[in-house]
Amino acid sequence: MLRALYRALWWLIAPLAVLRLLLRSRKERGYREHIGERFGRSAGRRPDDAAPLIWVHAVSVGETRAAEPLINALLAARPDARVLLTHMTPGGRATGEQLYGERVLRCYLPYDLPHTVRRFLRAxxxxxxxxMETEVWPTLIDECRQMNVPLVLTNARMSARSYRRASMFGRATREVFGGFSRVLAQSPADAERLLALGARKVTVLGNLKFDMDTPAETIARGRAWRAAFGARPVWVAASTREGEEALVLQAFAALEVEHALLILVPRHPQRFDEVAALIEKQGLRCARRSSWGSAALASGSDGIAPLPDEVEVLLGDSMGEMGAYYAAADIAFIGGSLLPLGGQNLIEACAVGVPVLIGPHVFNFTQATADAVAAGAVIQVQDWSELARGLQALFNDRPQRTAMGAAAAAFAARHRGATARTVEVLLTLLP
Known part of the structure; x- marks a missing residue:
């Protein structure tokens, strides 16, 4: 009965979903493109194409980047195969284009209606x-099972909050999670919750995000920016969400560090103008990354003009440069965590070797945060005032910053290897 109700609801909301795409396209044009793909009307494969196709669904930017080492390893292990990368957001699709170019095929995942999913699978x-990670679409899982397509929940995580919500649906939830051919979990806690929800053949393989490499040229770009900033103290607030920027700016105002520079990087590109307006409303002098430091790094040359001394906030309004922002900073704060939003990935900052501060709301990254705190790589704060005090203490204590940065790099290196373990399992499922 729940399955029938779910499908009926999709029939009702599909027109509203298209309207929502059009509304969102006012801020991010990509939402009005390729709408047909969301109903399974994508090009598909040529009839004579017999190469095995590995389909990877990565909903948005974070999952797409996390999939990079896995996709590269799969293509290396099976050069005869092709990869299809599907997304739900234009940001994810743009990231896929940037990372893989023509090496992979791409389209949007269709809405979870039986006929659209069948059209997609047949094409x-x-x-x-x-x-990847947490995307669970009941009709998609059911149709894959009926069409004998092995479906693997990869790099799977299940927070305590999500587990409680999913448990409310009882047998229906167990049928959905039981539809996956394999579940490859990030941690024992994730595996335990997924098993309780009905998942079969659950294996703990670690977190793929530890295997993400920040390119050397990205690190070099960040180091060049750091030189252009001069001797001033620098911190980055990365992947901030709506409502958090105001709290970050409060912490910045409370900071008693002379001539400090804040690099503020909103998570969603469509909010860049909104955040720029907020910074100006606070009376802070702001520069945009898109209009500063755009000179290409020549080999062995920084090629970047100094950032004007009067600039107090550098707005990170660019894509694919998070590693450079971390490399340019003395301290990193990871957004999505001051408000109950679940947090964002702290692993990339750790891998660059920068000390990290993070807020209390990290239910999407509970294990990684706990491990990083235990390793001495991360300090968890409870609100914006604690964030200000934590920044103050670290800026005043260079040896502690250095020790935390080293601990962060060691923590990230110690947890690598999930990609190789995942590929080993996946190759057994390919023809």
């Missing part, structure tokens, strides 16, 4: 499907 004929 692409995947030999194996991989769903």
């Amino acid at each position: 692409w004929r995947p030999a194996l499907g991989l769903i």
Whole structure:
């Protein structure tokens, strides 16, 4: 009965979903493009294409970047195979284009209606499907099972909050999670919750995000920016969400550090103008990354003009440069965590070797945060005032900053290897 109700609801909300795409496209044009793909009307494969197709679904930017080492390893292990990358957001699609170019095929995942999912599966004929992290679509899982497409929940995580919500649906939830051919979990706690929800063949393989490499040229770009900032103290507030920027700016105002520079990087590109207006409203002098430091780094040359001394906030309004922002900073704060939003990935900052501060709301990254705190790489704060005090203490204590940065790099290196373990399992499922 719940399945029938779920499908009926999709029939009702599909027109509203298209309207929502059009409304969102006013801020991010990509939402009005390729709408047909969201109903399974994508190009698909040529009828004579017999290469095994590995389909990877990565909903947005974070999942797309996390999939990079896995996709590269799969293509290296099976050069005869092709990869289809699906997304739900234009940001994820743009990131996929930036990372992989023509090496992979791409389209949007269709809405979870039986006929759209069947159209998608018949057009692409995947030999194996991989769903990254937490995306669970009941109709998609059911149709893959009926069409004998092995579907693997990869790099799977299940927070305590999500587990409580999913448990409310009882048998229906167990049928959904039982539809995955394999579940490859990030941690024992994730695996335990997924098993309780009905998942079968659950294996703990670690977190793929530890295997993400920040390119050397990205690090070099960040180091060049740091030189252009001069000797002033620098901190980055990364992947901030709506409502958090005001709290970050409060912490910045309370900071008693002379001539400090804040690099503020909103998570969603459509909010860049909104955040710029907020910074100006606070009376702070702001520069945009898109209009500063755009000179290409020549080999062995920084090629970047100094940032004007009067600039107090550098707005990170660029894509694909998070590693550079971390490399340019003395301290990193990870957004999505001052408000109950679940947090964002702290692993990339740790891998660059920068000390990290993070807020209390990290239910999407509970294990990684706990491990990083235990390793001495991360300090968890409870609100904006604690964030200000934590920044103050670190800016005043260079040896502690150095020790935390070293601990962060060691923590990230120690947890690598999930990609190789995942590929080993996935190759057994490919024809």
